[in-house]
Amino acid sequence: MxxxxxxxxxxxxxxxxxxxxxxxxxxxxxxxxxxxxxxxALAIIVFSIWFTNSKYLFGGSEILRTAILSTSVFVAGIVLIWGNFARLLIYFKNSVVELKKVVWPDKAYATKMTIFVLIFVTILTIFIYLADFLISWVLFDLLMKKG
Incomplete structure (x- = not known):
């Protein structure tokens, strides 16, 4: 039932x-x-680190060691992506579709907002610098007498 x-x-x-x-x-x-x-992927990277530090490459050039490590990281990345390659392509296609749906602001608005952000960051930087200077002065010069 x-x-x-x-x-x-x-x-x-x-x-x-x-x-x-x-x-x-x-x-x-x-x-x-x-x-x-x-x-x-981790085994590939660990093996390459072991190999570059082993006696086989003792005295080998840094360029060769860097090339081996870079190649192993690249191969490890391929191993991680390989099974999901079709899903990765679908993700990229959907990302392009979503990117085309975005409504971008006009140039004047984007310029205004960029200038606003730059001014805000400048003011915040000055404030943080002054706060750091004041705290350092109070701690080191007044309290610890190290100046």
Whole structure:
């Protein structure tokens, strides 16, 4: 009796449970896959750090060591992105669509706001400098007599 009749517009609870279980299994697989990729990427980076500091490259140039480390970080990044490449492309496409939806301000408004921000930052910088100067003067010159 726990099942709803389809004519009421509800699907049965067995179907809902199966769909929910499928989603949970997909999430678990995704988490395991992501953890595996992170472990592989970290292993690549740790191995390259070990290799550049080992006796095999002892006395090697800094350029070679830097190149090996940079390449390993690049390869680790590829390992992390590889499984999600299609999702990454979809994300970039959606980002371009959202970017086209943005209403950009006109030039006069943007110039006014930029000038306002610059003036505000200048005033805030002067205030922080004066507060720092005052606190330093009180602490070091008056209280500690180190001047």
């Amino acid at each position: 726990s099942e709803q009749k389809p004519e009421n517009g509800f699907t049965s609870s067995k179907i809902l449970n199966k769909e929910l279980n499928d989603k949970v299994q997909n999430v678990k697989k995704s988490i395991v896959s992501t953890l595996f990729k992170i472990i592989i």
